[in-house]
Amino acid sequence: MxxxxxxxxxxxxxxxxxxxxxxxxxxxxxxxxxxxxxxxxxxxxxxxxxxxxxxxxxxxxxxxxxxxxxxxxxxxxxxxxxxxxxxxxxxxxxxxxxxxxxxxxxxxxxxxxxxxxxxxxxxxxxxxxxxxxxxxxxxxxxxxxxxxxxxxxxxxxxxxLDRPGEAKMPVLSEKSQLMGNVDQLVLNCHLPFDRRKEWTLLYASVKHGHSFSQLVKAINGQGPVFIVMRSMRGRRFGFFASEGFLAGPLYRGTAECFLFQLAPKIATYSATGRTDNYAYLNYQQQQHPNGIGIGGHSNVWPFFIHEDFGGGLCQKNSSAFEPCWLAEEEEFKIKTLEAWRPGDKPAKSFEEQLLEASSPERSIIDKDPEARAVLEMAGKSFSSEAYREAAPMLDEK
Known part of the structure; x- marks a missing residue:
């Protein structure tokens, strides 16, 4: 014994x-x-x-x-x-x-x-x-x-040992046109553990059209987001925004954000911690970049999509992330793009997130009229003299 x-x-x-x-x-x-x-x-x-x-x-x-x-x-x-x-x-x-x-x-x-x-x-x-x-x-x-x-x-x-074994593959709400099995596997293993089970398609250009306004409506306040795209040169690349987006001239996210390339090779690039300038979404402003990007400022970005949705910027070896050049060209043209939310939708509504991000001493309308305009665009109405209806986005004119 x-x-x-x-x-x-x-x-x-x-x-x-x-x-x-x-x-x-x-x-x-x-x-x-x-x-x-x-x-x-x-x-x-x-x-x-x-x-x-x-x-x-x-x-x-x-x-x-x-x-x-x-x-x-x-x-x-x-x-x-x-x-x-x-x-x-x-x-x-x-x-x-x-x-x-x-x-x-x-x-x-x-x-x-x-x-x-x-x-x-x-x-x-x-x-x-x-x-x-x-x-x-x-x-x-x-x-x-x-x-x-x-x-x-x-x-x-x-x-x-006859254990089931877990492949760590996410369950997708719809089939992706840009990510295959290995792409999903690699990206999923770089996510926080509570974000790995299910991915929800928020936007796909092949389904919703080449529209910046549709993309904004789809991702605004929806929690952590993957942006993945294919350029006209056939490169596939993107980034993960750890806290998602709230429209306005402010950056969001943590060092859990990362860049990735899927073709011609698969690679991920972690944040260096040298900046807090992570996920960015803005439009209709004269003094700030208008579009979607990560880890950059002004005209210097490792990945940025212009508001007109025709293309974007991609600088080599940004200080915000490990050395990389995602698009392998400084200015790229978009062929297809998808946005995915890994994990659950935020418990708080978009409106609550905006109010939480605002100063308690000032109305959110006074502080960030562009962000308030997003609510109006989404079908919300507010009575305030400080709010003036925003001009339509470029692809809505």
Missing amino acids: GAEHSKRKDLKNISDAEQTKFVETFLKATNNKEKMTKEQFLVTYPVIGEFAVHCYYRLVKLEPSGLLRAKTFLRIIDGGLGHFETLAPALITCFGDTKEQIMRNVVKIFCEANKFTREDQVRLYEYFNEENTKPVDEMEHFFSTCPLFPHAAQFIFQRL
Whole structure:
């Protein structure tokens, strides 16, 4: 009894029930024998796919008899479900001696288990390869800088244990014309945890028309927002606004904002913390930029869309974010654009958010008539001598 208890303590990430079920499955496959052959392994653990034969031979290197035992495999899976320092050797044991072998095998198994396409596999591998500059013996450092990879790896170990495994894919309210599986997966893993389950389409130019006013109506006061677009040159890129937008010449958001590129490659660029100038939405003012942007000012922006909605600005290596050049041209033209809200809609209405952002000493009408005009545009009416109806937006003339 003492020996059994000692063995159980070695499995830190596997429950008693999971261990019992694993052993039962193992023994059923081996006709109640303690050791498993290659052929039995292939049938019992199909999640490993084409690499199953190689994986089996790598595992039996640990066995003097040359056949795999349940407790050996359980110990490896337990390490794969643990922290980075145990996940790394578990991956090396199962999937390869070089980081390229490990990444390629993990990506293939993960993508096939989630029914991703061959193109998805290629793009996910390229993303990991760009992120991973560490040798295989420093893999845990790669895990820290690219948390999506250890998730994909642990997904496989979860499936070997017959846990469902979570792909971390968001549930979209509608199909995106600009983001595929890997795009959604990468972006979702960079969001705050409470924003990862469901994404709601707020605006799509193919559905709502090329209209700045429609975009403003769709995103104003709607909470955190993704803006993603395709330029006429075929580049796909965008940004995440952590607190969304309230129209007016003020910046909103935190260092959770980030930029991203989806084509020709997938990459994300975090905020540097050197500025508080994050998400910006404004129109109809002479002394401030009119349009939607992030991390810039005046005519210097890493990403800015003009009020006329024809195109925008994209400067290289803004100080607000890690070095990047999203559009790969300083002035771009918009082909298609989408806006998505990840997570729930704000509990407070747009009007309440505006009032909360205003000074208690002055009416919001006096302080920010442009913001009040947005309410009027949305169908709200107010009686105030200080408010004068705003001119129509450019695309409403």
